[in-house]
Amino acid sequence: MIKKQKTGKRTCKNKLVLLFTIIFLLILIVLSSSFACALGVIPSRKYYDFESNSIINNELTVMKDPGSKFTAQVYAKGELAEYISFEQELITSDAGSGSFNIPYTINLPTNIESAGNNMIEIVVEEVQGEGIGIGTLLSISAQVIIKVPYPDKYAEGKISIKGNKVGEPVYFTNRVYNLGSEDIDSVHANVEIIDPDDNKVGEVKSDSTNIATKSETNIVTSWIADVPSGEYTSVSTIYYDSATYQIRKKFSIGLMEIALYNLNVSSFNLGEVAKFDIALLNLWNTKLDNVYIKFGVYDDSGKRLGEYQTLPVSIAARGISSTDAFWYTKDIAPGKYKLKLEIYYGDNMFEKEVEIIVGMDYIEPVMEAISGQIVSRGADGKDVNIAQPKSRSDKEKDNNVLFISVIVISVLMSIIVNVFLIKHYFNRRDKKNNKNNPIEVYQQKNKLRNNDTQYTQLSQNQSILNSSDTSQNISRETNGEQGGSETDSNKYSF
Numbered sequence: 001m002i003k004k005q006k007t008g009k010r011t012c013k014n015k016l017v018l019l020f021t022i023i024f025l026l027i028l029i030v031l032s033s034s035f036a037c038a039l040g041v042i043p044s045r046k047y048y049d050f051e052s053n054s055i056i057n058n059e060l061t062v063m064k065d066p067g068s069k070f071t072a073q074v075y076a077k078g079e080l081a082e083y084i085s086f087e088q089e090l091i092t093s094d095a096g097s098g099s100f101n102i103p104y105t106i107n108l109p110t111n112i113e114s115a116g117n118n119m120i121e122i123v124v125e126e127v128q129g130e131g132i133g134i135g136t137l138l139s140i141s142a143q144v145i146i147k148v149p150y151p152d153k154y155a156e157g158k159i160s161i162k163g164n165k166v167g168e169p170v171y172f173t174n175r176v177y178n179l180g181s182e183d184i185d186s187v188h189a190n191v192e193i194i195d196p197d198d199n200k201v202g203e204v205k206s207d208s209t210n211i212a213t214k215s216e217t218n219i220v221t222s223w224i225a226d227v228p229s230g231e232y233t234s235v236s237t238i239y240y241d242s243a244t245y246q247i248r249k250k251f252s253i254g255l256m257e258i259a260l261y262n263l264n265v266s267s268f269n270l271g272e273v274a275k276f277d278i279a280l281l282n283l284w285n286t287k288l289d290n291v292y293i294k295f296g297v298y299d300d301s302g303k304r305l306g307e308y309q310t311l312p313v314s315i316a317a318r319g320i321s322s323t324d325a326f327w328y329t330k331d332i333a334p335g336k337y338k339l340k341l342e343i344y345y346g347d348n349m350f351e352k353e354v355e356i357i358v359g360m361d362y363i364e365p366v367m368e369a370i371s372g373q374i375v376s377r378g379a380d381g382k383d384v385n386i387a388q389p390k391s392r393s394d395k396e397k398d399n400n401v402l403f404i405s406v407i408v409i410s411v412l413m414s415i416i417v418n419v420f421l422i423k424h425y426f427n428r429r430d431k432k433n434n435k436n437n438p439i440e441v442y443q444q445k446n447k448l449r450n451n452d453t454q455y456t457q458l459s460q461n462q463s464i465l466n467s468s469d470t471s472q473n474i475s476r477e478t479n480g481e482q483g484g485s486e487t488d489s490n491k492y493s494f
Contacts, residue, residue, distance in 0.1 A: 039064055041124060041142045048106070049214050050118075050148040056106040060142055062124055066098035073127050074102055078120045080146055083107055090127075112148045116179065120144040147179070149213065154180035155187065155240045161251045166225055172204070174219040174236050174247070178211040185210050187240040189219045194233045196286050196317070201227050211240075229254025230285025230317075257283040258291065258345055260352050261320055265363040270332065274363055276325040280343065282315035289314045294342040295325040305332065315345075334359050 040063040048056055064070045070093045076084045084106045093100040104122065112118060126138040156177050163170040174189045186208045193202035204221040211217050219238075229252075236247045262279035276295070282288050290312045297306040306327045315321040339354040355366040 039124075039126070039138050039140050041140050043142065045143045045145065047145045047147060050108060050112060050146050052108070052110050054108045056108070057103070059101045059103040060122060060124075061099055061101055062093075062140070063099050064093060064097075066096060069093070069095045070100075071127055072124050074122065074124055076120055076122050079114065079118045080106075080112070080120045083109065084120050084122070084144070106144070106146075108146070112146070115148050115150040115154075118146045118148055120146070147214075149181040150179050152180055153182045153184055153241055153243065154178075155184060155211070155238065155243070156245065157238060157247065159234065159236050159247050159249050161234060161249060163225070164251065164253055166227070166229060166254045168225060169222045170225050170251075170253070172221045172223070172234055172236065174206075174221075174238060175216060176211060176219060176238055176240070177216045178213055181213060183210065183212050184240045187211055187217070187219070187238065189221060190237045190239070191221050191223070192235045192237075193223060193227075194235060195227070196231060201232070225253045227253055228285060228318075229257060229283055256288075256346055256348055258288070258315070258343055258350070259283060260341065260343070260354070263339075263354060263365045268361060268363055270334065270358065270360050271330055272328075274327045274329055276327065276339075276363075277322055278310070278325060278341075279320055279322045280313075280315060281320050282318060285317050287314060287316050288345050291315055291321070291323075291343070291345040293323060293325065294344070295327075296340045297327050298338045298340060300336070300338075305337070329358070332358065339365075 042061045042063065046058070062072070072091050072093075074086050074089050074091060076086075084104055086105075087103045091100060091102065102122070102124065106120070121141050121143055123139065123141045128137065156179055157175050159175070160173045161170065162173070172189075172191045174191075176187055176189075178184050187210065188208040189206040191204050191206075192200055195201050202223050202225075204223045206219045206221045209217060209219070231250060231252050233248055233250050236249075238245050238247070259281040260278070261281040262277075264277045264279075265274050266277070268274050278293060278295075280291065291314065292312040293310045295308045295310065296304055298304055308325045308327065310323040310325050313321045313323050335358060337356050337358055339356055341352040341354065343350055343352065357364045357366070
């Protein structure tokens with residue numbers, strides 16, 4: 001029974017070692033997969049202007065893992081896939097090379113009915129086996145765009161917006177593409193700025209210019225953002241000869257900000273629950289939902305004496321909403337304390353500290369502490385002091401650093417544990433193998449046999465000695481009895 005239990009324990013430990021080894025190997029595979037599976041293509045997108053019956057010769061460069069052999073099949077798909085051909089449809093790149101090229105040829109037809117951008121997608125797929133389509137592993141693609149002109153005059157474009165500070169210039173750059181078959185003699189832009197209530201709060205116009213066919217130009221206009229912070233929409237109307245097109249894009253001016261408008265405590269007695277009425281002012285020009293506060297009270301040493309999270313509220317554009325926070329003042333002595341408020345709204349958060357004075361029947365905030373660091377213009381045009389908002393992305397960066405640190409520590413711990421268990425396993429196995437070694441077994445048996453022989457010899461010698469001692473004792477006792485008789489007889493003789 002004892003031997004079976006030991007065997008069971010050894011089997012359990014062996015399974016544990018195997019489990020940790022598998023986990024360790026999986027971690028190594030995951031960590032190395034991003035490097036081993038690296039595959040890229042240059043360029044990822046290429047544009048060509050359509051020309052009737054023209055021939056285009058070019059090539060792609062595929063980046064791969066230089067430490068391994070790579071076999072790929074190449075094919076095309078898309079509206080114009082029939083017009084492209086490759087020198088090789090199955091390409092092999094040996095280990096030691098970090099890239100290989102894929103030459104291609106495009107034979108354009110006389111005419112393409114579909115005007116605009118026509119795409120050819122070149123697909124590169126890793127394969128296993130000797131034939132095309134066997135065991136696809138990795139895949140990557142590149143785009144070839146054939147720009148087919150529109151008949152007559154035709155233009156399209158896009159807009160970029162730079163600048164978002166109140167009272168400073170905002171630049172609108174309209175990039176206009178002449179995609180028609182004729183030149184554009186006159187083109188200009190008119191940009192309107194619209195607030196969330198569809199009111200026009202600004203307008204700028206550009207000078208006129210011209211654009212040759214298959215060409216493009218930038219039309220830049222600027223506007224002074226003399227408006228409150230908030231969200232706005234730019235409406236760009238592009239006039240070219242006798243046609244127009246329009247682009248709408250949202251943008252923001254200033255920061256999405258909330259001000260701590262008021263803080264009040266009424267009907268208070270020390271030792272009871274204090275109710276804080278906190279009023280928040282929305283300086284943004286749209287409604288803010290799910291606004292809440294994490295509320296903490298601290299003494300001069302920084303010890304936290306209470307905390308609370310308020311219920312979420314909604315605040316209308318340029319509006320004020322109130323929320324309540326509570327603090328149990330049992331065992332609190334009169335004096336000065338500090339409130340720390342974390343106000344969360346949207347993807348933003350700002351921290352605010354307010355000093356309060358606690359009396360027997362009152363709590364008063366120090367009003368100067370309510371004002372913030374940044375000055376923003378309110379709905380009535382007056383300046384309102386607020387606190388600097390802090391984006392949640394800053395905290396997310398800290399969390400990402402912490403997460404990566406935890407992953408690294410976990411991998412190191414896994415390596416240490418596996419090395420220890422594997423070393424322990426092999427030591428046990430070596431001991432077991434030594435025990436099963438025939439020479440060792442023979443020597444051990446021989447040693448035990450010699451020990452048994454010596455023990456038997458010692459036992460026999462001890463028996464002889466014991467027998468001899470016994471005989472001597474008997475002889476001594478006999479002689480003693482005889483001598484005693486003589487003494488006794490002499491003792492009583494007269």
